Amino acid sequence: MTSTPPRISLPHGPEIRRLIVGLWQMADQERDGKPFDLDRAAEVLVGYARAGFDSFDMADHYGSAEIVAGMAHRALREAGETPPTILTKWCPAPGAMGMDVVRKGVETALERLGLDRIDVMQFHWWQYAHPAWLDALENLMRLREEGLIGAIGLTNFDAAHLDLAAKSGIEIATNQVSASVIDRRALGAMSEVAAAHGVGLLAYGSLLGGFLSGRYLGAEDPAEISDWSRMKYRRMIEAAGGWERFQAVMAALGGIARRHGVSLSNVASRWLLDQPAISALIIGARLGESEHRADNLRVFDFALDAEDRAALDAALAGLDPVPGDCGDEYRKPPFLTASGDLSHHLDSLPPVYPVTAAPARPGRQRVESGSPWEAVAGYCRALRNGNRILVSGTTATDPHGRCVGEGDAGAQAVYILDKIIAAITSLGGRAEDVIRTRIYLVDLDDCDAVCAAHARYFGEIRPANTLIGIAGLVGPYLVEIEAEAEIG
Incomplete structure (x- = not known):
């Protein structure tokens, strides 16, 4: 029985776990000023690391995620233990990306983390029409040479712009994109481009905020959803054909899970980990509320056979493709975000040219x-x-x-x-x-x-x-x- 998630070496980056602890739900836990115990959250995160879940993913807009991850990193260092691998994100508003701006973005993250080096700095850009994204990546390359970051990742880049970045001389370690049995956009052109340039794909949304679990097998379409994560992924389900067709996929996943004596979530995760371009899955954690480490580890204790794949393929054939390419949900309608637009992220996008x-x-x-x-x-x-x-x-x-x-x-x-x-x-x-x-x-x-x-x-x-x-x-x-x- 697997005791810790296996590691994978990135061609242009560090060694990471194939299951990464995602901290984006911390923003929801702190929403509207709700009290949140940072010390307790850091203790929980230390427990994750000691159990072998020691690759952490966060961002500049995930509430106090960088602060809590930094506290856990420090606690492990002071205990003489191996600190976690830190992957964070910088998601600036479109504008000039001179070295002063880029350095400030990296230094702000370092300050919040309490570190002098970020293992992987992942860059997100809202508007490809604004050309400064290449300036930002070139300056991140320079900061990598200075030692402030270990590797450069991307977040929500589509295949064409990942390809353009790589062909412009940017050494990209990872591209973090939405991917699941429902959202299979990353498995086409994106996978081909990533393989061509040695880029590891990190899949978030692999369990659709918890919808891909036994709790929702045969369940009615929820009338009300309170948390941002499921609000977002309910839109993804609708884009793929709606709740009824989603339940057909759930039935197939549930049948496979019963055959192998594992959870429905395990089957959904195993299918995605078997895709050649997928380096790791980012599994969201609500620190201090719930944890599923033991169940998540079971994904490495079984394999899908031809019968399983045929059953799942038949169910997936009934879905509509999620529209567009990776990351399009943040750049053009339909905005498959929690709010259905970009209001949680940006006030507006100013004209690129005066x-x-x-x-x-x-x-x-x-x-x-x-x-x-x-x-x-x-x-x-x-x-x-x-x-x-x-x-x-x-x-x-x-x-x-x-x-x-x-x-x-x-x-x-x-x-x-x-x-x-x-x-x-x-x-x-x-x-x-x-x-x-x-x-x-x-x-x-x-x-x-x-x-x-x-x-x-x-x-x-x-x-x-x-x-x-x-x-x-x-x-x-x-x-x-x-x-x-x-x-x-």
């Missing part, structure tokens, strides 16, 4: 992206005239004048399309307002990669499009894209 009046014609507005070519050649990134927005031919030039995704047309297309969306939204439009795009491609062998990127952004919008093969572009650019949008 809007100025176009002096040549009253009523026109324009934006500039900061590309040095705009000033050199005398043009703007996009111009709004009435309800029409015209976006200039755009390459993967960042605000510092560098080519992003050099040598990879697909990666360049992702960065370009983010810039185009940034320009359109800054001028009051939306991606859905795009009515035409034009793609200029240096090498037609790159057609598939660039078209796949275009489809990720516009596959449901279906604007008119023209793709043109050209002799070349100035500099190391492989693709240029322009767009037109009409508001209203």
Whole structure:
């Protein structure tokens, strides 16, 4: 019988447990000023570590999680015991990400933890259209060289932007994403990209906040839900087809659990741990209220056989795919969050680019992206005239004048399309307002990669499009894209 969760070595990071203690429910435990005993919580967390559950996941917005984890870390050090592995997150609002901003974010976490080094700093970015996320990651790389962090992780990045980050020279240890038998988005393109770059996927939501447990097998759809975790995952269940179809999956899980003499949660966890790209599961803990360590360990004492997999596959075939890619629930509707929007996280998302009046014609507005070519050649990134927005031919030039995704047309297309969306939204439009795009491609062998990127952004919008093969572009650019949008 397994006594502690096994460890796994990350190619670009530390050794971690395959079951990580997740502390995000601490934010719910402290909600609305509810009294919460930090000393008692730290004692409980020390108990987890001594039982072999010594990889802790937290974030800057999980209430007092970093403080409590730091207290547990200190208690174990002072007792001469091995301290836990700390994985925390930095989730800044979109804006400039100079070294001063990034250093402050890391130092704030270090101060709350009472440490001089974070094992894994996981970075979340709310808005890919804002290009400063690459600046943030580059500065995190520099802070890793200084020794303030051991490894860089991502949180809720989609496959395209994980790929772009890795191809931009960022060494990524992990990407933490929602994954479960219900939410299988991470098992497609994300798994392929992660494997290609040696990135370990950390799965949160693997038990849907407790919905994937025997308690809910055959249960009625709960009329009221009080905690944030289940509020969020009830939305996930609805996105996958609703409570009735969810119960069909629960019945299959329950049958497999009875065959093996384990819990329904064990079966759901075992299935996910068997997915090749999944390095570890993050199992949420409500410190001081309940704990399921002994049951969780049983996931390592049995294996799913062909009959089990066939039964589960048949039930899963009745679900709808959760829409979008990993992390989309935090970036565009439907927002599969506790509140159904981003109100628990951000007040608003300001325009990426400042809007100025176009002096040549009253009523026109324009934006500039900061590309040095705009000033050199005398043009703007996009111009709004009435309800029409015209976006200039755009390459993967960042605000510092560098080519992003050099040598990879697909990666360049992702960065370009983010810039185009940034320009359109800054001028009051939306991606859905795009009515035409034009793609200029240096090498037609790159057609598939660039078209796949275009489809990720516009596959449901279906604007008119023209793709043109050209002799070349100035500099190391492989693709240029322009767009037109009409508001209203």
